[in-house]
Amino acid sequence: MASRFQHxxxxxxxxxxxxxxxxxxxxxxxxxxxxxxxxxxxxxxSPNPAEFIGLDNYRQLLGVATLTLAPETxxxxxxxVENGEVQYPALRGYTxxxxxxxxxxxxxxxFSFDWGDNRTFVLARDVVFMTAIVNTFxxxxxxxxxxxxxxxxxxxxxxxxxxxxNVFRAIYFMPVVVSIVVxxxxxxxxxxxxxxxxxxxxGFLSFGFIPPVDWLGNPSTALGAIIxxxxxxxxxxxxxxxxxxxxxxSPTLYExxxxxxxxxxxxxRHVTWPGLRNTAVLVLIVITMQAFALFAQIDVTTRGGPLxxxxxxxxxxxxxxxxxxxxxxxxxxxxxxxxxxxxxxxTQRWLTREKR
Amino acid sequence: MAMISGENHGLRLAVRYAVLGLIAVIFxxxxxxMVVSSLxxxxxxxLDTKSLRAFLPVGDISLDNYVAAFQRAPVGLFIFNSVxxxxxxxxxxLLVCSLxxxxxxxxxxxxxxxxxxxxxxxxxxPFETIAIPLLLLMSKLPWLGLDGLTWGWLNSYRVQIVxxxxxxxxxxxxxxxxxxxxxxxxxxxxxxxxxxxxxxxRVVMPLSGPILATAAILKFLIMYNQYLWxxxxxxxxxxxxVMVGLQxxxxxxxxxxxxxxxxxxxxxxxxxFYLVLQRAFIASIASTGVKG
Numbered sequence: 001m002a003s004r005f006q007h008x009x010x011x012x013x014x015x016x017x018x019x020x021x022x023x024x025x026x027x028x029x030x031x032x033x034x035x036x037x038x039x040x041x042x043x044x045x046s047p048n049p050a051e052f053i054g055l056d057n058y059r060q061l062l063g064v065a066t067l068t069l070a071p072e073t074x075x076x077x078x079x080x081v082e083n084g085e086v087q088y089p090a091l092r093g094y095t096x097x098x099x100x101x102x103x104x105x106x107x108x109x110x111f112s113f114d115w116g117d118n119r120t121f122v123l124a125r126d127v128v129f130m131t132a133i134v135n136t137f138x139x140x141x142x143x144x145x146x147x148x149x150x151x152x153x154x155x156x157x158x159x160x161x162x163x164x165x166n167v168f169r170a171i172y173f174m175p176v177v178v179s180i181v182v183x184x185x186x187x188x189x190x191x192x193x194x195x196x197x198x199x200x201x202x203g204f205l206s207f208g209f210i211p212p213v214d215w216l217g218n219p220s221t222a223l224g225a226i227i228x229x230x231x232x233x234x235x236x237x238x239x240x241x242x243x244x245x246x247x248x249x250s251p252t253l254y255e256x257x258x259x260x261x262x263x264x265x266x267x268x269r270h271v272t273w274p275g276l277r278n279t280a281v282l283v284l285i286v287i288t289m290q291a292f293a294l295f296a297q298i299d300v301t302t303r304g305g306p307l308x309x310x311x312x313x314x315x316x317x318x319x320x321x322x323x324x325x326x327x328x329x330x331x332x333x334x335x336x337x338x339x340x341x342x343x344x345x346x347t348q349r350w351l352t353r354e355k356r
Numbered sequence: 357m358a359m360i361s362g363e364n365h366g367l368r369l370a371v372r373y374a375v376l377g378l379i380a381v382i383f384x385x386x387x388x389x390m391v392v393s394s395l396x397x398x399x400x401x402x403l404d405t406k407s408l409r410a411f412l413p414v415g416d417i418s419l420d421n422y423v424a425a426f427q428r429a430p431v432g433l434f435i436f437n438s439v440x441x442x443x444x445x446x447x448x449x450l451l452v453c454s455l456x457x458x459x460x461x462x463x464x465x466x467x468x469x470x471x472x473x474x475x476x477x478x479x480x481x482p483f484e485t486i487a488i489p490l491l492l493l494m495s496k497l498p499w500l501g502l503d504g505l506t507w508g509w510l511n512s513y514r515v516q517i518v519x520x521x522x523x524x525x526x527x528x529x530x531x532x533x534x535x536x537x538x539x540x541x542x543x544x545x546x547x548x549x550x551x552x553x554x555x556x557x558r559v560v561m562p563l564s565g566p567i568l569a570t571a572a573i574l575k576f577l578i579m580y581n582q583y584l585w586x587x588x589x590x591x592x593x594x595x596x597x598v599m600v601g602l603q604x605x606x607x608x609x610x611x612x613x614x615x616x617x618x619x620x621x622x623x624x625x626x627x628x629f630y631l632v633l634q635r636a637f638i639a640s641i642a643s644t645g646v647k648g
Contacts, residue, residue, distance in 0.1 A: 321491065
């Protein structure tokens with residue numbers, strides 16, 4: 001690249017220096033510090049110097065174990081059944097100071113499943129963090145394909161030659177320039193359990209048949225409600241990226257397809273989609289990275305609740321690192337998040353690599 | 357035959373517009389609701405959500421909520437803070453990142469490839485993953501100000517500006533743009549004895565209108581909508597930006613009309629700005645997708 005230009009170390013470093021120094025100090029150093037802190041017990045304000053504690057933070061966050069228990073039996077050896085439920089020995093007998101199970105100390109039940117007559121309990125040292133990881137993955141796995149797909153649909157719709165199409169493009173893009181914080185507050189009103197617009201609309205459409213739901217206050221709907229709202233806000237962003245991808249496809253390809261009598265679907269399948277390959281990779285990676293960073297929506301609407309149904313990785317990192325001033329715990333969560341994001345974007349790149 | 361297909365065409369056109377219009381309603385109704393509600397007293401606001409009146413400025417319409425919002429919180433100060441922080445960051449970012457882009461594309465220097473590679477690698481580090489250690493770093497950095505050397509950057513304007521000035525994406529956008537400029541111009545100016553600064557200032561910058569607009573818009577959107585970072589580093593209300601200032605409206609008695617007034621106040625100017633510069637906004641987002 002550009003080797004034909006003159007050599008000047010002084011000018012080069014002087015001009016690139018400020019940016020390099022700022023990025024070094026405010027991105028690379030904190031990134032390195034996150035890794036270092038995650039192996040210590042660093043706190044924001046503490047009278048004692050931080051100590052190296054190895055993998056303890058990670059063990060605390062990610063510690064998972066299983067415990068398979070046989071049902072409690074009565075004197076005759078038959079399982080005890082109370083209120084139609086088979087009874088199992090209390091877990092706290094294993095997780096509290098049981099010398100036979102030192103690894104389970106301090107763990108709590110995450111979930112359990114039945115395995116033959118026995119029941120297997122999956123225990124986690126930090127159940128809330130496990131829930132946060134699962135919720136974040138659900139969010140990403142729903143948002144990435146749905147938002148990417150809807151954005152492509154909108155882009156195809158907007159790519160038509162129609163009078164006034166630019167007005168529609170402008171409107172679809174509008175939520176992108178509105179802060180997600182503002183959007184979250186507006187949607188709180190839409191989702192409200194009493195006078196929410198969504199309940200009123202559903203009640204009207206169903207002639208009062210659908211009862212009102214407290215969308216953000218109900219553990220089974222809260223995450224879905226946040227997903228819908230997040231897609232609403234960001235879909236216009238990716239519509240525009242798809243649109244610029246669509247416009248790089250040569251019109252002669254479409255003319256050729258029309259000459260050969262290709263149907264709309266065939267044209268999309270064999271002309272449009274192959275031309276959008278690179279755009280698709282980019283859209284997918286950008287949405288995934290943005291989705292993993294889910295924080296503001298949660299902070300403004302549910303704050304992780306109800307019943308931890310909307311806990312997310314970043315919300316947990318902030319709650320610990322900032323709320324509880326536990327810099328090392330928050331840093332360990334940050335490192336875990338980074339490893340996940342890196343692994344996924346590398347996988348996506350590898351899966352969608354140019355095949356030669 | 358021709359008439360039938362003509363009708364058919366008209367019908368299909370109508371269906372297309374109906375679909376486009378319906379989708380437009382989905383994207384616009386919360387914003388209409390926000391502005392309309394900001395003009396209504398709370399009681400009517402809540403009652404109106406039961407019908408389409410929620411989207412119509414009817415009934416007891418006034419600017420009372422705006423007056424009340426200004427009385428409840430230092431709204432003017434929050435807006436001033438946001439404008440100051442956003443403006444300063446955007447300007448510094450344009451300067452610092454365009455200089456770097458210039459050096460990466462037009463000057464040959466030892467370490468160029470390596471530094472550029474490292475900067476581009478930071479694109480995969482989400483800000484959220486460095487926010488916590490950055491918070492600690494900020495609490496310890498020194499600052500030489502009017503009152504001598506002080507330690508800790510928390511609760512200030514600089515903590516909201518300086519760490520966010522340089523970013524990989526903006527530098528990447530400048531590098532891409534500069535690569536497509538005719539290199540002969542720079543070579544010619546160099547032969548004529550122009551200094552690097554003169555070339556940057558007199559040759560490259562005048563040709564960089566589109567990329568400066570793109571980078572400014574992207575940075576503006578990111579900075580004005582900052583939430584997580586100021587939430588952590590600014591407890592002192594005199595430095596709070598608009599998004600964090602929202603907390604004021606959720607204390608004790610919640611007045612929805614005032615909240616809507618505040619939301620309108622901090623959103624409508626940006627929407628207006630967007631509608632005026634619509635093409636530039638959309639082009640700037642699109643450019644993040646080119647050559648990804």
